[in-house]
Amino acid sequence: MAKIEVRDCVFSYDDKIDAVKGISFDVQEGSYTTIIGHNGSGKSTIAKLLIGLLEKKSGSIRIDGMELNEENLYDIRDKIGIVFQNPDNQFIGATVADDIAFGLENHQVDPSKMDEIIQEYAKRVSMSEFLAHEPTRLSGGQKQRVAIAGILAMQPEIIIFDEATSMLDPQGKKEINELIYELHEKNHLTILSITHDIEEAVKSDYVIVLDDGKVIMAGKPEDVLMHQKEMIDLKLDIPFALKAVNELKKQGIQIKDTITIEGLVEEICRLK
Amino acid sequence: MPIEVRKLSHIYNEDTTLQMAALNEISTSIQDGEMLALIGETGSGKSTFVQHLNALLLPTSGELQIDDRIIRANEKATQLKSLRKKVGLVFQFPEYQLFEETILKDIAFGPKNFGVSEEEANQLAAKYIQVVGLDLSYLEKSPFECSGGEKRRIAIAGILAMDPDILVFDEPTAGLDPKGAKDMMELFRELNQKYHKTIILVSHDMEHVMNYCDRVIVLNKGKILKDCSVKEFFKESDLLYQLNIDPPSILKLKDALRAKGFQIDDDALTLESVAACIKKEVRS
Amino acid sequence: MKNFTLGRYMPIDSFMHTLDPRAKIVSMFLLMIAIFIPAGFVGYITIGLVIVLAIYASKLSLRFMWNALKPIYFMLTFLLIINILVVKSGDPLFTVFGFTIYTNAIMHTLYIAIRLIYMILITTLLTATTKPMDMTTGLEDLMVPLKKLHVPAHEIAMIISIALRFIPTLIEETQRIIKAQSSRGVDLQEGKLMEKIMAVLSLIVPLFVSAYQRAEDLANAMEARGYIPDRKRTRYKQLHIHFRDVCVLLLCAIVIGISIGIAIWL
Structure with missing residues (x-):
């Protein structure tokens, strides 16, 4: 079942040039979907359209079967959480506990029940020891984990990651990537990740390639990412394994295209 | 203009409860024309170290020498400006230092501060906007109209226009898309090879370090943990795992192949050379 | 920045830190009013005693309080000079270079100095023992009416x-x-x-x-994350009035009572 259904969606920032030019795609329930495209291709605009921070000019967006419009905007936001790029600018509370509480307060949760919820979700993202910490004493990765806890506390069905790891150091990137994968595998959340990391796309279930506000390709990574000519034309990276395959072919070795290192090693072993 | 660092220490908030040693008796030297990578986890002292190179921070103890200029601890440093002209420091997200009405004025701002005439500064702006890969039509635009990647290039042009001999970049590719990051690294290579600048690159991206740099210095808790050539550094992934660094894909591939009984040269760090090793194994 | 103490929160574990921010804000206002009631020497000594008690209960160092007063030293010196030059009433105290200094000049300065010093000490006590966020929460609650x-x-x-x-x-x-x-x-x-x-x-x-x-x-x-201005929200941080808060408020009420009493009957 499609958890997110976007049809012919058009959006413009200035009414002159459309930033999103009639986009259609589906995100299946429980899937890990990635959107790739270079900066300025319209990726982040789509994220903001999906949670109603921006209003589409035409077309339709359906979340969980509900048409996104002004009346049910708030009901839809209950279903979707979003983690943005800059860890500092989405930390609202004075401390970790306050920040996790922010969404609960908005949903008028009884304050006497909040502590229990906060502790549960802080634990889920391994931030239990930091509840009283102020954001200045946390690393970028820790702040992003707090943002995720705040979202999980709202019990969403979908989480959008809008380049959530691009400002983190390798340690933070690793932590967040592992957490995203876990939320998908264990909690069966629908994940939509907007990313530059081609290797993340390789690991996902479904890839959507954007360019100039349009969907260029969409499908399983092993189908989409194999189209290397198109990928290079779109100024995108191609998976490392595919680069290695190209080099081997150049040196006269016949080998099947593949996008994972494991797949590549398997193919090479078959040659021996 | 070589850099000599002798037992350099830096302690933040000395004599308070917040006292923290960021650098602990570091000694090293950097030669002209090197393309050096400075790596280490967040809080390892990288940023503190590079800020000493143009005297934004002064040593708590020890000294550093840049050309014939010696900066010692507990010595009131004067004429820092001349040093800042020689060592161009590009901070992380440098696009946030743009402030002028036009790109021309912004790039010319640095040189003018160092006493270059207006006319000459404008010529430098015209030269360096092209060096960073943008055309002359940009000069009259406002920097705030440009895209993120362009802004960063403009900010870098502003430092290049000061004509420093040594360039320090703190995570210059953070937040760029892969194409933007690659173009940026190619620019640094050009600055190093064509303009003979010494490049010091603070980076988390091991692919960039492996493909573009000659030498690696690893900082850990304010000390130099490893100082060696890129070739030696990426010889084995064990060292990287020990340092909590995710190895570049090529090392992962080599490891996976070795586990299957393949013989791959330690020195093979490019796809070309690894592919050649595979070819030899497969054909034999 | 290091020596800047005015308005800075000091994370210490003390009686004053455990007080409800609302109780502290209201107490501060009560004492401020008391300072401006003309209750003479006895009044100032009473308020002074309460402040000394509060400093003791806050575990703040005397050096910290001294630093907090730094910004007004210059002002007070300036004030003293002006008063000496202008005020010519009261008994002549002594004469320097043919210039007579009167008692009222000194007394005037002293009165203003005491009020200023008290006000700064009280504000410093509030800000140094109350986290900024708690202060905001307290203010929000007090503004409900x-x-x-x-x-x-x-x-x-x-x-x-x-x-x-x-x-x-x-x-x-x-x-x-x-x-x-x-x-x-x-x-x-x-x-x-x-x-x-x-x-x-x-x-x-x-x-x-x-x-x-x-x-x-x-x-x-x-x-x-679901924030809608104007819409009702709950609040995670709840404030609770304890017995100790009531005691502190009572003490401040007594001080104000004494001051009013002195001003009217004495």
Whole structure:
């Protein structure tokens, strides 16, 4: 079942040039979907359209079967959480506990029940020891984990990651990537990740390639990412394994295209 | 203009409860024309170290020498400006230092501060906007109209226009898309090879370090943990795992192949050379 | 910055720190009123005793309180000189170089000095023992009756708390921009007027651009997490009045009572 259904969606920032030019795609329930495209291709605009921070000019967006419009905007936001790029600018509370509480307060949760919820979700993202910490004493990765806890506390069905790891150091990137994968595998959340990391796309279930506000390709990574000519034309990276395959072919070795290192090693072993 | 660092220490908030040693008796030297990578986890002292190179921070103890200029601890440093002209420091997200009405004025701002005439500064702006890969039509635009990647290039042009001999970049590719990051690294290579600048690159991206740099210095808790050539550094992934660094894909591939009984040269760090090793194994 | 004590919170574990912020804010107001009731020497001694007691109960060092008073030393010296020159009433105290100093000049200065010192000490006690965020929460609660007058108490509290949350971030940002511009040859200390103006601009413009970006991101993040201005919210942080708070309020009420009593009957 499609958890997110976007049809012919058009959006413009200035009414002159459309930033999103009639986009259609589906995100299946429980899937890990990635959107790739270079900066300025319209990726982040789509994220903001999906949670109603921006209003589409035409077309339709359906979340969980509900048409996104002004009346049910708030009901839809209950279903979707979003983690943005800059860890500092989405930390609202004075401390970790306050920040996790922010969404609960908005949903008028009884304050006497909040502590229990906060502790549960802080634990889920391994931030239990930091509840009283102020954001200045946390690393970028820790702040992003707090943002995720705040979202999980709202019990969403979908989480959008809008380049959530691009400002983190390798340690933070690793932590967040592992957490995203876990939320998908264990909690069966629908994940939509907007990313530059081609290797993340390789690991996902479904890839959507954007360019100039349009969907260029969409499908399983092993189908989409194999189209290397198109990928290079779109100024995108191609998976490392595919680069290695190209080099081997150049040196006269016949080998099947593949996008994972494991797949590549398997193919090479078959040659021996 | 070589850099000599002798037992350099830096302690933040000395004599308070917040006292923290960021650098602990570091000694090293950097030669002209090197393309050096400075790596280490967040809080390892990288940023503190590079800020000493143009005297934004002064040593708590020890000294550093840049050309014939010696900066010692507990010595009131004067004429820092001349040093800042020689060592161009590009901070992380440098696009946030743009402030002028036009790109021309912004790039010319640095040189003018160092006493270059207006006319000459404008010529430098015209030269360096092209060096960073943008055309002359940009000069009259406002920097705030440009895209993120362009802004960063403009900010870098502003430092290049000061004509420093040594360039320090703190995570210059953070937040760029892969194409933007690659173009940026190619620019640094050009600055190093064509303009003979010494490049010091603070980076988390091991692919960039492996493909573009000659030498690696690893900082850990304010000390130099490893100082060696890129070739030696990426010889084995064990060292990287020990340092909590995710190895570049090529090392992962080599490891996976070795586990299957393949013989791959330690020195093979490019796809070309690894592919050649595979070819030899497969054909034999 | 290091010696800046006025308005700074000191994380200590003390009786004063455990008090309810509302009780502390109200007590501060009561004492401020008491200071301005003309209750003479006895009145000042009573308030003085309460302040000494509060300092003791706050575990703040005397050096800290002394530093807090630093900004007014100059003002007080200046005031003393003016009073000596202007006030010519009371008994002549002594004469220097043919210039007579009268008792009232000294007394006038002393009265103003005591009031000023008391006010600063009381404010410092409040800010040093109350976390800024707790202060905001306390103020929000105290402003609830004002909601009837359409004062947006909650929105004001939200604005203050977000401002407090971002102060350290913006300070860090400022330091970063100073360093980045210094690397471009900006000299904030020296230079001609025009150069100085450019130096300041080179800091303010980037700071403004970045603050604007942060504000936009933050608004998006708040909205995405279900924040709707005007709509009712609950609050995680709940304040509770304890017996100790009642005692403190009572003590301050007694002080005000004594002052009024003295002013009327003595």
